[in-house]
Amino acid sequence: MTRFLADCQARVAFDLMANTWNPVVVFALRDGARRPADLRRMIGGIRPKVLTESLRRLEGYGLVAREVGTDRVEYSLTPLGESLLGPIDAMGRWGLDHGDEVAAFDD
Secondary structure, three states: OOOOOOOOHHHHHHHHHHOOOHHHHHHHOOOOOEOHHHHHHHOOOOOHHHHHHHHHHHHHOOOEEEEEOOOOEEEEEOHHHHOOHHHHHHHHHHHHHHHHHHHHHOO
């Protein structure tokens, strides 16, 4: 029997993806480096403070790299962050395939 203890590696991944914005930000960075203003335009409904918090959290986990230039800051995925694109894409496809079924139970 698998147990998901507080320090379980699987639980770390589940906790990381449980945050509403983490997978969205990772997916928004899939095509390369972006400035925060560009990310805000790409991601509907995210407040600047929440985006900053999410980027810092992802950077702390080693999923996102921050590059500071003379007049701009850009964020990009690290190889570890890129390794999450497959699972995030699979979750998105599952949502497209089964979203109506799940929503039907919410009534």
